[in-house]
Amino acid sequence: MPSETPAPDTAARSLAHWSEAGRREMEAFYALARLDYRLLAEALDYPELFRGVRDRAGGGEITLLDVACGSGKFPEALLEHTDLPALADDGLRVAYDLLDPAPFSLTEAAAVLRPPFQEAASHEVTMEDLDAGVGPFDVVWATHALYALQPGNVDAAAMRMLEALAPHGVLLLAQGTHDGHYLAFYRAFLEGVRGGEGTEYVSCEQVTDALRRAGAGDTHGVDVRRLSYEHVVQDDDREVLEGFLQRCAFDDTVSLEEMRAAPVLGDYLDACHDAEAGVHRFRQEVDLVLLTPTDGIPA
Template sequence: MSQQGTTEQRSLAHWAEDGRAGMEAFYALAIEDYRQMVAARDWAADLRGHAAEGRVRVLDVACGSGKFPAELTRRGLADAVGGTRVEIDLLDPSPFSIAEARSVLDAPFGVRAEHEARIQDLPTGVGGFDVAWATHALYAIPPDEIGAATARMVAALRPGGFGAIVHATAASHYLRFAGAFRTTFAPAAVPFTGAGQVREALASASVVPAVATLRYEVGHADRAVVEGFLQRCVFDDSVSLERMESEGAVGAYLAGCLDGDGYRFSQVVDVITWEVAA
């Protein structure tokens, strides 16, 4: 795929069956994102603490392929929440993503509803959630729409509800590589949205969040996997790893990420959480 259409459009095109190989290459490294964020806090306590009458209603914003709830389950969430039912609404503009997320959910999660929409387009009648989260999910939202997106997410929570956005900072591989790629190969592309813009948008929605920053590395020695990962990072599979290594700002960036026979990429990620006033 070439750099045609907006970042959102290119992202959506990659969340499809034709993009499965790229998705699998991406998650060969990106699965570490979910391991790190699940280990970063007591998510079971967040769910239990916002449950009512034995259940907690969750909105999974831009649910993708369901890696976050799947990792929570793998780490023993069912035992940790006791008998609390976790009723989840899956929201994503991609029907492929919704189907993928649904297919990996296991106890204690049960799908309550599905919304084929962007968060900023979610109907105002949908709300009252106890918990809403967006985990590595908002990069492709245009910077001039992140305010509307985060405001809608906040509004979807009930009074006393809990929100969480996990998002890479400007110092992270995702944002640094996307910026270098845009400079080198796609100057007309819409920039990715970073964690700083998310925090500013939340402040505009009268939210004062808590922020914890995670630092870790991901890497791989297989060049085909690295190529697929990098292409998926920018939703563009038209530029080979060889071209990336040899041209402009991308080449300079990748030269700094070499690690023996492979590559290692540094991630700096904010876990941004808040509670709506009761």
């Protein structure tokens, strides 16, 4: 059942859906999208990365800012799929600040934190509006985080992320690329369902370029790794298929049948349909961007 009339544009709809009213749709989405975080957790040697940061920070507690924390799927995946929890026994303590404009997200993410992550401050604000006095942090990360930024605010958000990073610190950005499913689907949705009205999602390339414009390449090495994979959903798992796609558009007022019947979007969905196997395959392309101080941190 539709939970609300969609607000006019992407940023406002994103904020409205990061709420208790959006929980059902969020859970259908993560039935598939949990994979995004497991693959990120498997892509780097995080214990090694944290050991390096701790050495540079002079030992003791590490500070971390989770930008656009959402419901905390990234820290959850790290706790489940890496050896980071064992580092807590080795004395690692990460003071974990959460940032998100949605209070729902701050509460959800706080609930998943376990050692070595220890909840510290919560910042109910957008990245671009984070108070200049907050930081610097030893680690700043933004994972599948900044799709709904207003395009005019991308530079301000990138600048503020860099300012919030300690000189010896590490920044990790992971986000869908221009051609991956999240952005391609939403472009087709806006074109086919909304008559071309509305703001497209921001790509990883756009945020990376903005980080470079803000001077990331002067102080840090910028390493970009591309992850390519598929989200596969059975055709008869209608609830997950529809819920996933609705969440991809932050719009639960458009049914699966309406999406299939729409121009442009219908063609996109047809192209994702493997009728022989009875599944839809959504081709993801995600860049994992790691900024490390120029004198290097093993990662």
